[in-house]
Amino acid sequence: MTTLRSRVFRAVWFAWRSSATRDSVALFGGTVLASVLANAYELGPRLFQLGREHAEIDDIIFVAFALSIGLMIYTLRRYRDLVYEVKARTIAEREARDLARHDPLTGLPNRRLFDEKLHACLSAVSDARQVAVLMLGLDGFKRIKDTHGHVAGDKALGEFANRVTGVLRADGMLARIGEDEFGIIMSDIRSLDGPTNLASRIVAAAAEAFAIEKVSAELGVGIGIAIAPSDGVNCNELVRRAVRALCRARGDGRSCVRFFEPEMDTHVERRIQIERELRSAIAADIIEPHYQPLVSLKGERIIGFEALARWKNRTLGCIPPDVFVPIAEETGLIHALGDQLFRRACFDANAWPGTFTLAFNVSPIQLRDPTLGLRILAILGETGFSPRRLELEITESAFMDNRGVAKAVIDELRQAGVRIALDDFGTGYATLSQLLSFRLDKIKIDRSFVSHLDDSADSRVIVRAILGLAQGFGLTTTAEGVEDAAQLAYLVANGCTEGQGYLFSKAVPAADIPALLHRESGRTEAA
Structure with missing residues (x-):
């Protein structure tokens, strides 16, 4: 008997934990209560007279009162559950936003958050408050990945990110832009000495050998720098010019640093023209x-x-x-x-x-x-x-x-x-x-x-x-x-x-x- 009672109790308890069961009980109780209250005025005198004649009216009043108390308790429980669900959803949405704006490998901001930060910095740029964008490209990363595998490449990226973070000032932002490319935003710089010194520290940090899979590997880093407002006040334009400076740095040799220069645009435009003409030339043999x-x-x-x-x-x-x-x-x-x-x-x-x-x-x-x-x-x-x-x-x-x-x-x-x-x-x-x-x-x-x-x-x-x-x-x-x-x-x-x-x-x-x-x-x- 005790075992049967325990089983029944557990079954009722698990059923009650289901939101569908609680919603059904609430619907039924609400319906009964509403019916009772809607007919209270009409039934009142008759119930009073019947109460004199029949004691069962006390039971009806008790049932209505019990249902009211039950509905109130259920409403409080649902309110508590709703508060918990809203809180959990808010946390989940915040975590989703963070994941959408960060690189899962290094934990650094990704291109989306980088662009948002750069837009905010450029909105306050002036001749006295300049903004520097540094684009970093790793030299030798492909060789590490091809020689030691993708896991070793991931470790090298993580270690490089840690080293750069260690030499970056507090108000700077380091983001991972591509597979082996990183971007840095330096806000409110007063002269070119700031990005120049930072670039030198980054090159020196990357020059130390990386311990990967029980062997040491070497990485170089090319750096291209563009300055707002002199090189542009538009986010895309500034990043594009920093990338062009990076391309020049990589072309000049290992671990070089180059600032954007106007003739780089002319060089890139000519290259685009050559590519367009090359496609036509191949098509025409x-x-x-x-x-x-x-x-x-x-x-x-x-x-x-x-x-x-x-x-x-x-x-x-x-x-x-x-x-x-x-x-x-x-x-x-x-x-x-x-x-x-x-x-x-x-x-x-x-x-x-x-x-x-x-x-x-x-x-x-x-x-x-x-x-x-x-x-x-x-x-x-x-x-x-x-x-x-x-x-x-x-x-x-x-x-x-x-x-x-x-x-x-x-x-x-x-x-x-x-x-x-x-x-x-x-x-x-x-x-x-x-x-x-x-x-x-x-x-x-x-x-x-x-x-x-x-x-x-x-x-x-x-x-x-x-x-x-x-x-x-x-x-x-x-x-x-x-x-x-x-x-x-x-x-x-x-x-x-x-x-x-x-x-x-x-x-x-x-x-x-x-x-x-x-x-x-x-x-x-x-x-």
Whole structure:
């Protein structure tokens, strides 16, 4: 009996804890009470008379009174629950607002809160009360993430944020703007000394090694600075100009600091124009390859040509490849441009003597694409050019950016008979063991070493060492940028096999190659 009573009590208690049950009881009680009160006036005299005759009227009055007390208690409980719910909802909304304005990894304000703070600061800006915006970009973060993983990268970001917070003054705000980009707002600065000194402290703080996964890693930080009101009083404009200063800082080297300068806008506008014209040029197939001879230093005879992109725009004039190729890489246009130039080069090379090779440069961005090998082989089949006459030139950075994909692409092409040359050897960061794992056929000596053979003992030592290394591994060598007879003599004396440069010929259009070959044959016959 006791057990049954306990079960009934627990069932009633759990049912009462349900808001639906309490609402049902309240509705029923309210209905009864309302019915009683509505008929009280009409039933009053009759009840009084019946009360004399029947004692049951006391029970009715008691029930009405009990229901009134119950409804009052229930109303108080619901009020208490409502207060609790409102309080909990307010806390939840405040936490949601905080989460929406903060970076979950570092706990720093995010771009939304950064913009809100900057808008508030700019509303009070004047010549006497300036505002500085510092945009910070990490140098070396991608290498840490690729080498040690995303967890290590997250730890590096957290540690960097802590270091910057430690050197930031109390009224400054540090926010995380992008994956490896941060922003700082300095309000009410009196001179440029404030942001300059802060930038110096940040660079020094970032220079100390980061302890990550039981190893030490290094990070640099580029900083771009814009000042309101001189550089703008609009939030977006000020941030944009600080970002442009950051781009200049990163381009100038590791851990550089640059203030915004008006000519940066002109530079960016020109870049935007070049990108727009580049898209049109690729769509119209206007960019064409020119060809610089590859010369065998034994007998100084042409054995092939390297294809070099050339672009002449009606509005902008001749745009050098070191200007438009990086833009093509940044925008992803390099894949379409590379395929287009390679196809035209293969068609042109079919008109050369059958022993001549075609050297073609592959961008590091292209080599990240696992379908590159298939596309190259497809173009070779389409044009009828033999893969054994093709020599792909790849830089050290292209090898190291994505070793797995790069090695798979290179192995696929080598199996088809394509030769692989390492371009600009000695200017990258790869080790010899890493490079040799790719089974190279040729090393190209960078022109920066060749150009100083006449006046630099260090350059002569480096070139001699590269030639000795290549001979030891059975690789052919090509010296770039050969411009005078003294350089040529040194290269020949130390065993260099091939050369290219203005001493032999500049790059020429495909239509000029027959005349170039004719002049060479005339010199050979005269000799």
